[in-house]
Amino acid sequence: MATPSCLRLPGNVYCGEGALARTETIVRGYKKAALFTDKGIERAGLLEYPLAYMKKSGIETIILDELPSEPTFIQAQQIIDTFKASGADVIVGIGGGSVLDMAKLSSIAASEDYGVKELLENPLLGRKKADTLLIPTTAGTGSEATPNSIVAVPEKELKVGIVNPEMTADYVILDGIMIKNLPLPIAASTGIDAMAHAVECYTSNKANLVSNLFAGEALKLIFDNIEEACTNPDAMAAKNRMLLAAFYAGAAITSSGTTAVHALSYPLGGKYHIAHGISNAILLMPVMRFNADACQEELAQIYDMTAPGVAGISTADKANVVLRRMEEIIHHLKIPVSLAPFHVDEREIDGLVKAGMQVTRLLSNNKKTVTPEDARRIYQEIIVDRRTGND
Ligand SMILES: NC(=O)c1ccc[n+]([C@@H]2O[C@H](COP(=O)([O-])OP(=O)(O)OC[C@H]3O[C@@H](n4cnc5c(N)ncnc54)[C@H](O)[C@@H]3O)[C@@H](O)[C@H]2O)c1
Numbered sequence: 399m400a401t402p403s404c405l406r407l408p409g410n411v412y413c414g415e416g417a418l419a420r421t422e423t424i425v426r427g428y429k430k431a432a433l434f435t436d437k438g439i440e441r442a443g444l445l446e447y448p449l450a451y452m453k454k455s456g457i458e459t460i461i462l463d464e465l466p467s468e469p470t471f472i473q474a475q476q477i478i479d480t481f482k483a484s485g486a487d488v489i490v491g492i493g494g495g496s497v498l499d500m501a502k503l504s505s506i507a508a509s510e511d512y513g514v515k516e517l518l519e520n521p522l523l524g525r526k527k528a529d530t531l532l533i534p535t536t537a538g539t540g541s542e543a544t545p546n547s548i549v550a551v552p553e554k555e556l557k558v559g560i561v562n563p564e565m566t567a568d569y570v571i572l573d574g575i576m577i578k579n580l581p582l583p584i585a586a587s588t589g590i591d592a593m594a595h596a597v598e599c600y601t602s603n604k605a606n607l608v609s610n611l612f613a614g615e616a617l618k619l620i621f622d623n624i625e626e627a628c629t630n631p632d633a634m635a636a637k638n639r640m641l642l643a644a645f646y647a648g649a650a651i652t653s654s655g656t657t658a659v660h661a662l663s664y665p666l667g668g669k670y671h672i673a674h675g676i677s678n679a680i681l682l683m684p685v686m687r688f689n690a691d692a693c694q695e696e697l698a699q700i701y702d703m704t705a706p707g708v709a710g711i712s713t714a715d716k717a718n719v720v721l722r723r724m725e726e727i728i729h730h731l732k733i734p735v736s737l738a739p740f741h742v743d744e745r746e747i748d749g750l751v752k753a754g755m756q757v758t759r760l761l762s763n764n765k766k767t768v769t770p771e772d773a774r775r776i777y778q779e780i781i782v783d784r785r786t787g788n789d
């Protein structure tokens with residue numbers, strides 16, 4: 399707890415219903431905007447609102463609307479090259495983590511001196527070249543709060559995080575209207591991703607008083623709101639709280655760090671292209687149960703912050719209540735709990751263990767040491783659905 403920590407947050411964060419109107423005044427200070435988004439966001443009709451405000455401001459705008467989900471570093475470089483040629487001085491990112499990560503990466507990579515390949519080797523080479531306004535449409539990765547950008551590196555069969563404080567957003571808008579009609583499978587998996595960020599940060603070796611404040615509040619908001627926000631299109635208060643929770647969980651990442659759930663999930667995204675939220679949701683309970691004895695005190699603290707107090711309950715019981723609540727959420731939201739739907743062969747486990755053990759940046763945050771044998775047992779546990787025996 400006494401370890402020095404650093405918290406670096408976006409310059410201005412506007413949140414709540416109607417916050418989107420701020421877009422107009424924010425972009426007015428710039429010459430040309432590049433709007434980053436993807437076809438799913440466009441099809442959902444989500445560009446309409448922010449574009450109307452941008453039009454009102456009179457700013458010239460170029461739209462990059464073909465961003466891929468969970469891009470490789472080569473796809474990321476293509477996006478950056480298009481952005482570089484646009485001459486825009488502000489990036490407006492409207493989307494889930496994939497779009498926001500590309501907005502942030504482009505803001506530091508639009509240079510003649512280095513590209514994404516060089517940033518993968520030395521992330522701190524990057525210097526901010528354009529300001530960013532990030533508007534998340536999932537709740538979510540918390541990418542709008544972090545200085546991280548994740549790209550897939552196919553030859554390593556991994557997803558790799560580029561971390562550089564220069565990527566911290568200048569402006570963030572959290573407005574529930576952007577997630578009003580988010581389809582249940584995306585709302586659920588991205589919401590569980592936020593829950594994983596918060597519980598991993600709270601139980602991380604890097605946890606500190608500042609990150610715990612954000613991670614604890616995120617968990618409270620998620621436990622109270624996730625089911626309603628995901629399943630009821632009219633639950634605007636719950637949706638706004640989930641956007642805030644995802645942002646808080648992202649803020650916790652900037653000061654603490656995720657652990658073995660995210661470390662072991664990277665090969666599932668890198669090799670099998672399983673969406674980030676789903677792979678984390680599948681791994682969350684097996685890893686947290688593996689970690690439980692080393693994190694009992696922290697899980698009990700989460701109980702004290704999130705559950706109505708019951709006198710005389712032991713630390714072990716408090717920790718169990720928190721684990722059961724997370725399991726219940728995963729069950730209610732009907733997220734896959736194993737790799738069965740993705741047809742991962744048991745013989746592939748060796749490769750998964752090898753790739754997962756390379757994610758030392760996050761494994762070193764895990765309170766309990768994860769050996770290759772532990773990683774193997776965890777992958778083995780998720781390969782088939784133990785509840786049904788499906789493989
Ligand atoms: N930088 C960070 O700190 C950080 C943290 C966690 C995850 N990530 C990265 O974020 C990416 C995943 O982001 P994600 O989980 O938000 O998903 P995503 O951005 O990949 O989006 C998934 C799909 O959902 C659609 N979608 C998004 N919002 C929608 C809406 N409101 N209505 C309808 N459709 C919508 C998109 O069009 C897309 O097809 C991964 O690459 C992951 O590695 C980054």
Ligand SMILES: [Zn+2]
Nearest residue numbers: 539591595678
């Ligand atoms: Zn995540």
